[in-house]
Amino acid sequence: MPDPVDATIFGTVNSKKVPISAIKHSDHTYSLQTTEKGREHFSNDVTALGHKRLAPINFLGGGASRGIAHRLSDLLGGDVKALKGIIMKTDAGNDVTLYIGGLSMGSEAHGDLASYPQGIPLNPGEAFFIDITRLSSLYVICGTNPLGASGYYPSSSYSTSVATISIDGTSGSGGSAPSESVTNTNFPVGSCVYKSDGTKIGTVASNSGGSITFAANLAVSLANTDQLYTSQVYLYWMDM
Amino acid sequence: MVVSDNVDARLSVDIGGKTRFIGADFSPFGNSSVLVTPRGRGEFSGAKHRRVTVTRYLGGHGTLVVDGGFPTGKQKAPVTVRTATDGSSATIEVTLNSGALTNYIRDPTTLTSGAVTSGIDEMFIIRVDGSFTSIGTPKVITNPSGSNYNIETNATVVAGIPVGADIYVNAFQPGHDYNVTGGNAVGGTTFKSFTGVTITGGSGTSGTADVLFSPNNSNVGKIVLSSTYTKFKTGINFVEEDLITFGTISGASPIQANLPARVHLQSTNLEDLGRAQRLIDLIPGTTEEKVLAQKGFMFKADHRNTPTIFIGGPTMGSRSGSQLNQYPEGIPLGPADAFFMDISDLSRIYVVADANPTGLYSYIYWMDM
Numbered sequence A: 001m002p003d004p005v006d007a008t009i010f011g012t013v014n015s016k017k018v019p020i021s022a023i024k025h026s027d028h029t030y031s032l033q034t035t036e037k038g039r040e041h042f043s044n045d046v047t048a049l050g051h052k053r054l055a056p057i058n059f060l061g062g063g064a065s066r067g068i069a070h071r072l073s074d075l076l077g078g079d080v081k082a083l084k085g086i087i088m089k090t091d092a093g094n095d096v097t098l099y100i101g102g103l104s105m106g107s108e109a110h111g112d113l114a115s116y117p118q119g120i121p122l123n124p125g126e127a128f129f130i131d132i133t134r135l136s137s138l139y140v141i142c143g144t145n146p147l148g149a150s151g152y153y154p155s156s157s158y159s160t161s162v163a164t165i166s167i168d169g170t171s172g173s174g175g176s177a178p179s180e181s182v183t184n185t186n187f188p189v190g191s192c193v194y195k196s197d198g199t200k201i202g203t204v205a206s207n208s209g210g211s212i213t214f215a216a217n218l219a220v221s222l223a224n225t226d227q228l229y230t231s232q233v234y235l236y237w238m239d240m
Numbered sequence B: 001m002v003v004s005d006n007v008d009a010r011l012s013v014d015i016g017g018k019t020r021f022i023g024a025d026f027s028p029f030g031n032s033s034v035l036v037t038p039r040g041r042g043e044f045s046g047a048k049h050r051r052v053t054v055t056r057y058l059g060g061h062g063t064l065v066v067d068g069g070f071p072t073g074k075q076k077a078p079v080t081v082r083t084a085t086d087g088s089s090a091t092i093e094v095t096l097n098s099g100a101l102t103n104y105i106r107d108p109t110t111l112t113s114g115a116v117t118s119g120i121d122e123m124f125i126i127r128v129d130g131s132f133t134s135i136g137t138p139k140v141i142t143n144p145s146g147s148n149y150n151i152e153t154n155a156t157v158v159a160g161i162p163v164g165a166d167i168y169v170n171a172f173q174p175g176h177d178y179n180v181t182g183g184n185a186v187g188g189t190t191f192k193s194f195t196g197v198t199i200t201g202g203s204g205t206s207g208t209a210d211v212l213f214s215p216n217n218s219n220v221g222k223i224v225l226s227s228t229y230t231k232f233k234t235g236i237n238f239v240e241e242d243l244i245t246f247g248t249i250s251g252a253s254p255i256q257a258n259l260p261a262r263v264h265l266q267s268t269n270l271e272d273l274g275r276a277q278r279l280i281d282l283i284p285g286t287t288e289e290k291v292l293a294q295k296g297f298m299f300k301a302d303h304r305n306t307p308t309i310f311i312g313g314p315t316m317g318s319r320s321g322s323q324l325n326q327y328p329e330g331i332p333l334g335p336a337d338a339f340f341m342d343i344s345d346l347s348r349i350y351v352v353a354d355a356n357p358t359g360l361y362s363y364i365y366w367m368d369m
Helices: A045-049 A072-076 A103-107 A110-115 A180-186 B314-318 B321-326
Strands: A004-008 A010-013 A016-019 A022-024 A030-034 A086-090 A098-101 A120-122 A127-130 A139-142 A164-168 A192-194 A200-208 A211-214 A229-231 A235-239 B008-015 B018-021 B024-026 B032-034 B036-038 B074-081 B091-096 B123-126 B132-134 B138-145 B148-153 B166-170 B178-180 B192-201 B206-213 B231-236 B243-246 B252-254 B262-264 B297-301 B309-312 B331-333 B338-341 B350-353 B363-368
Touching: A022 B008, A030 B008, A045 B314, A072 A139, A086 A120, A086 B331, A098 A103, A103 A139, A120 A127, A180 A200, A200 B321, A235 B331, B074 B123, B192 B231, B206 B243, B297 B331, B309 B314, B314 B350, B331 B338
Parallel strands: A004 B008, A030 B036
Antiparallel strands: A010 A016, A022 A030, A086 A127, A086 A235, A098 A120, A098 A139, A164 A211, A192 A200, A192 A229, A200 A211, B008 B018, B024 B032, B074 B091, B074 B166, B091 B148, B123 B132, B123 B166, B138 B148, B178 B252, B192 B206, B192 B243, B206 B231, B243 B262, B297 B338, B297 B363, B309 B331, B309 B350
16 A cells, blocks of 8 residues: 655646645635636537527427427537537527426437426526537427417428428418418518428528528428428527 | 656645645545635726627618618629630620529610610629729620520620630629609719619619719710719618619609619628627727636626527627528527626627617626626
């Protein structure tokens, strides 16, 4: 058994060796005195991915397809490695509670998750910091279904080679187009549009009376009987 | 600290001339860790903590600079030379790579009324020294196949233009001859100025401009550039490279239809009100390029704010207003919300409101930590 050796901690300030200070506590214990230092940069992963807000649509009780949690990195389109963790904040206009969790939430079957929600609930406008450093280790699920039926349908069938669709208020042929203000209220720029089963059609880039232009060509083809659904439930995040 | 192998070392510090051992504890996972106590700071960084007013907002992109002049430079058209020129022909063969050719180079023979002996949209190539050389104006444009176009010009095209060379046009193209009966005479000359002319086109929704007509025979003139009399007055939602045309001008009727004057907007004509601002640039009375903090910055929104303010990093700053409107970045701060960010350089923090804050409270308070 080697002899114990006392070791004093030193640091270097302007090339000068200085001892590190300690603090005496009332219970006669001692602790190192430290100073936290901020960062100059966000995570390099963010350079390409950005801090885009996320739009979860799966929900508790959503069945096998939509009752499981989203991995945050899947919603973003790539993983981010943070230094200390991830801070998240829900949109103040959300009309559902979001649950934030870890791998156990991600691996839970939809039935169990519906019975026993896991993680931390975030109501509209609430923020939460979690010291998990990988976005891909975090999961989110909505408390209730965030998709709302718009009452509007494509005016005709559309293939995936177009980005702009005309809409009207009737399933199938016929129907009148909504005004510009109604279109903008139902399909605001930046909102995501889905089919009834949650299949994402695209993100709205612009709109006008009776017409929606997506940021890219349609992700799926549409029939004139496919009612359009939207969600305006968002989760914001930032690496720390 | 240097410790040899197989030697136990306990951390100690000197307090009041006595050696004191640093405490340790067990974590919930069973491993032990050193006790530490974060130290506060003696002083702030020294920067003035003046609140800032956020003026840009999601959806505010593309507003024309009020009283901005028309662009005067050259605009690269999405058109490249298809066959190298040898100086023997007045026709240049080109390929249209995107968009519509008529957005840049118009065929005068397609006019429905009025005679135009040659086109208005003069074409240029750029030399290696950056200067532009004219290759004439179009007389007739034919479309032999697909994206291939042959442009007959008003003169022999210079030799030596290689395949793939870019074609440029003037960012401002005067278009019509107008029959000018109204307007205000300028400076005792026969130049005529008009104010508040309607402009339309591109992705924009509306706007007005002041224009000036050159004198010509029998009151027939063209819109000409003048730093004083041709300028944008108002406009909204236009984007760079938008093609803007001029609407009906009371007192000046077109005598050559389908050949309106137009401009290609360039970055200098647009103030992107939808783009995020560096927070450091909004601090009143300072031109500091950097404010450094120890740990980061605390931000708080005024409780009277109407818009939500988004706070983000350089990726928010690098997005155009149009992009940001589709995909907001950063953390939203509602009225009275506070947020700490552990970025220690204020020049890397950006802000943008979620709605037009003009005339409303849109303050962000900040403090270095």
